[in-house]
Amino acid sequence: MIRCENLSFSYDKKKNFIKDLNININIGKITTILGPNGSGKSTLLSLLSCYNKPDNGSVYLDDINLSNIKTKEIAKKIATVHQENESPEDISVETLISYGRTPHNKNNKAEDENIINWAIKSTSLEEIRNEKVMSLSGGQRQRAFIAMALAQKTEVLFLDEPTTYLDIYHQIEILEMIKLLNEKYNLTIIMVLHDINQAIKYSDNIIIMKEGKIVEEGKPCDIINDKTIKDVYKVEGIICNVEEEMYFVPKSAC
Ligand SMILES: Nc1ncnc2c1ncn2[C@@H]1O[C@H](COP(=O)(O)OP(=O)(O)O)[C@@H](O)[C@H]1O
Ligand SMILES: [Mg+2]
Known part of the structure; x- marks a missing residue:
């Protein structure tokens, strides 16, 4: 269970934008955050994934208070694919994916290689593993960043609008891949989507936000x-x- 209690967070011009927010998210499920632009979806994701630090309250993963553990340890439990992904110029897909191993840093080359190969296979990037990231299409690029996150070998994967810049074919391709990763590896997925119907189809649970607050949460058919x-x-x-x-x-x- 990912659990947060009395979470509060302010931006400079928005004091207490998130205030006393409580939520429980099931492990092994797909949870999607919905809501209009500016409702706080990315802010909530950034707090749950420990990218932003709350002013008050804590996030727990299996009863471990994530604010009590080091960033590197968090990165072994949680991986995030942000909405805007920056790739250093001129690196290959495989090099990008290998960066996902950074938190583990055990100098176990064979293990790293196995995991990188698994991440490449799980995202169907075998044929373009040596291509430069800068040369990829939108869909391939998104899969490469998801593969980097998979290489972190975490229990939880956060995705902020993974389909936003993609055409409908590549949106479905990414969502089907996410569903498969969830089913096959029991990976907990927490993502932000804009499309209500895609959220209904691909989520076990939905969280609906408005003006920094959770207005509904539960199974798609219930809410x-x-x-x-x-x-x-x-x-x-x-x-x-x-x-x-x-x-x-x-x-x-x-
Ligand atoms: N870095 C920031 N500094 C100041 N205000 C921000 C920042 N990021 C987001 N906001 C504001 O917080 C609100 C929620 O933003 P966000 O969580 O990005 O919404 P969403 O992802 O639902 O579109 C918006 O009003 C936005 O302008
Ligand atoms: Mg956002």
């Missing part, structure tokens, strides 16, 4: 309804079922 979406996004629409799957169909902004 996604036209009223909540209207309240949170100011969009009118209907929920319908197609081939036993639930979809939100937007009609108009209000």
Whole structure:
């Protein structure tokens, strides 16, 4: 369980943007954070992944208070793929992925190689492992950064808008890959998405945010309804079922 208690966080111009936030997130599941632009999705992700330090409160992973352990130890438990990924120029895909081994630093070349190969295979990057990261397409690039995070061999993977700059084919490709990683390796996924229907389809649980607060959390079928979406996004629409799957169909902004 990832658990946070009474979490508070301020930006300079936004005192207590996050205030007394409590949440439990199940290990081994896919949890998606939804909410309008500026609602605090990335801020919550950055607090849960220990990228930002809360002013108050703590984040626990399996009852370990993450604020009590060193960054390097946290990086063995938690990996994050940020929304904007910077790659140093002129490095190969494989070199980028090898950076994921940095927190382990055990000088066990054989183990590192095995894990890097596993990360490359899990993200279907075998054929382009020697290409330069700068030369990749959007979808390949995202897979390379996910592979670097996988090479950290953590229990938990955070992803901030992993599909945002991708066309629909590559969005689905990434989401299917994330689902497979969750199912095959029991990897806990916590991600931010914009697409409500993709969140419904790929998540065990959804957290909906508005103005720095969690307004709903739970299984997609329990919390996604036209009223909540209207309240949170100011969009009118209907929920319908197609081939036993639930979809939100937007009609108009209000
Ligand atoms: N580094 C920052 N400094 C100051 N304000 C920030 C910073 N990052 C985000 N904010 C503000 O905090 C609010 C929430 O931002 P964010 O968590 O990025 O929202 P979301 O990811 O849901 O779009 C926004 O109003 C944003 O302008
Ligand atoms: Mg964001």
